[in-house]
Amino acid sequence: xxxxxxxxxxxxxxxxxxxxxxxxxxxxxxxxxxxxxxxxxxxxxxxxxxxxxxxxxxxxxxxxxxxxxxxxxxxxxxxxxxxxxxxxxxxxxxxxxxxxxxxxxxxxxxxxxxxxxxxxxxxxxxxxxxxxxxxxxxxxxxxxxxxxxxxxxxxxxxxxxxxxxxxxxxxxxxxxxxxxxxxxxxxxxxxxxxxxxxxx
Amino acid sequence: xxxxxxxxxxxxxxxxxxxxxxxxxxxxxxxxxxxxxxxxxxxxxxxxxxxxxxxxxxxxxxxxxxxxxxxxxxxxxxxxxxxxxxxxxxxxxxxxxxxxxxxxxxxxxxxxxxxxxxxxxxxxxxxxxxxxxxxxxxxxxxxxxxxxxxxxxxxxxxxxxxxxxxxxxxxxxxxxxxxxxxxxxxxxxxxxxxxxxxxx
Numbered sequence: 001x002x003x004x005x006x007x008x009x010x011x012x013x014x015x016x017x018x019x020x021x022x023x024x025x026x027x028x029x030x031x032x033x034x035x036x037x038x039x040x041x042x043x044x045x046x047x048x049x050x051x052x053x054x055x056x057x058x059x060x061x062x063x064x065x066x067x068x069x070x071x072x073x074x075x076x077x078x079x080x081x082x083x084x085x086x087x088x089x090x091x092x093x094x095x096x097x098x099x100x101x102x103x104x105x106x107x108x109x110x111x112x113x114x115x116x117x118x119x120x121x122x123x124x125x126x127x128x129x130x131x132x133x134x135x136x137x138x139x140x141x142x143x144x145x146x147x148x149x150x151x152x153x154x155x156x157x158x159x160x161x162x163x164x165x166x167x168x169x170x171x172x173x174x175x176x177x178x179x180x181x182x183x184x185x186x187x188x189x190x191x192x193x194x195x196x197x198x199x200x
Numbered sequence: 201x202x203x204x205x206x207x208x209x210x211x212x213x214x215x216x217x218x219x220x221x222x223x224x225x226x227x228x229x230x231x232x233x234x235x236x237x238x239x240x241x242x243x244x245x246x247x248x249x250x251x252x253x254x255x256x257x258x259x260x261x262x263x264x265x266x267x268x269x270x271x272x273x274x275x276x277x278x279x280x281x282x283x284x285x286x287x288x289x290x291x292x293x294x295x296x297x298x299x300x301x302x303x304x305x306x307x308x309x310x311x312x313x314x315x316x317x318x319x320x321x322x323x324x325x326x327x328x329x330x331x332x333x334x335x336x337x338x339x340x341x342x343x344x345x346x347x348x349x350x351x352x353x354x355x356x357x358x359x360x361x362x363x364x365x366x367x368x369x370x371x372x373x374x375x376x377x378x379x380x381x382x383x384x385x386x387x388x389x390x391x392x393x394x395x396x397x398x399x400x
Contacts, residue, residue, distance in 0.1 A: 048257050050250065057248055058370040062383060069400055073390050170258040183262060186386040190273050200269055 004033040005195075008164055008174040010041045011088035011124060014067045014078070015185040017114045019173030021076055022188055024107075030195040032177070036099075036110055038092035039164045040157070041172055048170050052085045070185070077119045086117075086125035093153045094130050094144060096160060101147075105137050112137065204233040205395075208364050208374040210241045211288035211324060214267045214278070215385040217314045219373030221276055222388055224307075230395040232377070236299075236310055238292035239364045240357070241372055248370050252285045270385070277319045286317075286325035293353045294330050294344060296360060301347075305337050312337065 007023045009016035027034045045051055053063040064080065071078030091113045098106040112133050116122035122129055127148060135141040147153050164174075168181055175182040175191055180200075182191045194200045207223045209216035227234045245251055253263040264280065271278030291313045298306040312333050316322035322329055327348060335341040347353050364374075368381055375382040375391055380400075382391045394400045 048259060050256070056250070058365075058368055059248060062368065062370070062381060065381075066383070066387075069390065073393060073400055165258070168258055168262065170262070181262060181265075183266070184386075186384075187266075190269065193273060200273055 004035045006035050006176040008037045008169045010172040011091040012085045013172035016172035017118045018185045038095045039161050083123050090127050090130045091124050093157050096156050097147045204235045206235050206376040208237045208369045210372040211291040212285045213372035216372035217318045218385045238295045239361050283323050290327050290330045291324050293357050296356050297347045
């Protein structure tokens, strides 16, 4: 049994979104499962001493252009969100809760959140939007909303981020498999080669 | 007549080195010339508020590994220099001087500098090493050494960096062609598609 692929991402990360469109297909080609790990880049950037790309002088304009060009290049749907970047903690907590309570719904939820934010310009920093998306997938609205208000799920996300950082995760998407780390959607080609050949 | 490709790079940048191995072949496929622009990332990073990858927490170890993996993936020679990163101002100034005085020697010089640093672990921050490499290419050792000591060439490099930053250059390699900018060796695939199709 081959080890699963750990796929780390922030719901506010366009390159994480691009990665989410490819990771399961890539894994399936090499008979791997994917463990989806929502994280927040805020605390990570703080530790690394960096900031969201679009807020950095010079890199900002370039990266806004690059996201759109990269989407076109790979034939991926992408509409730049009007509110960007955003805090994605509600969506991340909701996903952690689903992974515990309704694991079959967790990945479909992640896909729908990403699609809502990056193709329909729905502001997924809003709790009602997140709960609404989960409800459309058949999740109990009240149960989720209640869980999102509790300390337990906030602690769980914090722990998840700490664990990710302990493993060296510092960006989104970030993939770890068989001890090998790949940062960025750019590295999916090398990830593919690694999964194919067992080395690179 | 198609416009030339502007190729910006720092002699201390491994990804700039990788780009230097590909840029002329890529350009030739689409009947383009390449203008090679040595710059220093130091002043650029200062403006952008960032730092060399390998000095950043978490990113440092990853990027050292990534450089070697990327070289293997593309079948490029690469030996991590023991002294890295280094100040590359002497090599950059020498190249600017060659571009004025002996333009035919400039690109061979750049290739030899990169190869010396990234495959033979020669510390190209040292003036004697830079002058020696130029001399091996038939450049007058005394004339170059003299020029390197003068204010004029220092000013020229400063101006070259300012011009690059005015055009939005913030990393290495950085390519601009027909108004389209590509940051990083990662983007050579998109650059190729752009040169092929005239759009992306």
